Amino acid sequence: ESPDVEWIDIGGLDEVKRELQEAVEWPLRYPDLYTKLGHSNPKGILMHGPSGTGKTMLAKAVATESEANFISVKGPELLSKWVGESERGIREIFRRARQAAPCVVFFDEIDSIAPIRGLGGDSMVTERVVSQLLTELDGIQELSSVVIIAATNRSDMIDPALLRPGRFDKIVYVPLPDKATRKKILEIHVNQKPISEVVDFDRIAELTDGFSGADMSAVANTAISLVLHEYLQKYSNPEDAAKHASEAHVTMKHFEDAVKKIKTQRDNKSGEKVTVPYYR
Template sequence: LLYGPPGVGKTLLAKAVANEGSANFISIKGPEVLSKWVGESEKAVREIFKKAKQVAPTIIFLDEIDSIAPRRGSSGDSGVTERIVNQLLTSMDGIEVLQGVVVVGASNRPDILDSALLRAGRFDKMIYIPPPDADGRLKILNVHTKNMPLDAKVDLQRLANISEGYVGADLENLVREAGMMAYRKDQNASKVSQEDFMDAMKVIKPSVDEDVLKFYNNVSSSMGKSMRDRRKDVEVSGL
């Protein structure tokens, strides 16, 4: 289970894993599974796993999984998500017979996921994807400015240093906005300047602040403790 703030690259990471492993990649956003018709959502889940088995090796990527698998009894949606959670559990428990199929989930709110999904054999490995540090931000800026004509005075390192809290999606938007700034100032502008980037930062704000970081630090601590406790219970029971 990959978790972290929106825009940090959870989907890109899952795609990279599939690419490195030469596996097929089936990506499903949680809300896409939901249906107003009774039984259709569960059927959609079964079909996903069926297709994955047919084209194995496959990575099933369940994005925004918290939207379809919240803690049972908490959603108040007439039992739709409960049935989806039950179907997910059934499908994942059968993963051993689905040779060559790996399930990767992504969530911005792992704290509201049904705890049964986090047990051994399901999403028992949780990886926090944090916002990029200064080095990471510089690499992202380099990628998105690769084909952009930059003024010689543009200092991407400085931009990386002062853009704390910006995730990959923010930085992509920042580069795009800087280009638009240059065009708005002069439709004949041939290059994007440092000033354009600074002006763009007044428009494109960081997604992650201290409160968001504190939230994910608390989530990581509490969920890590919870998973350690569950492993101890399994060891004590002899299972």
């Protein structure tokens, strides 16, 4: 599996990138050095923070930048694919990871496989999955070339047993972007797109207080789709549209309208996880 995300695709989060570099990239790149110096690396790294802040992207990017293989496992998929035998699923994943070393194993949305034991859900399954995961993590000591990363936006749902030393012992918080970061994220998402020269990105960053990276990406995409709508209304036959395509560009007004749209969507979905943030 090739993740195809690089650091440059991720706006801001410099501190988080630096921590991942140190905990993941260096040990994978310089295993001999680490062995020689007897440095013990964190076995598991847990990223947590609000939805849409770039956790999944960061895991992919650190695998790319480490030139490591990448095995991604979504919590809910693990439970459905290996119905009744999720522990075997876990064993299988770690077996594949050892073969593919250097390798990053990414447990995305780990809260769904490892919610607090004994609380709701199919607690028997959870119990077995969690203990299998712990066994594998315990056995990973010798595996300097396999790094485990997990992500969740529900760190309150994680079994405290997973957080004990020697397990997911490095915890990295991925925050909502500040104003400067929102600007950077927007710029990444409109890169190479025809944007009017008078668009004020600082102003848009100001208008989007509280927005996540995913929201900023939705703003960019929505602004562009507003241009498309306008265009196709004006030039309804394909030939005309093609002839005038070079005139199409995104203005400040499109961005402002996009911000309003995304704001409304966010308000309507408050409390609910936003999964499809795009305007269609």
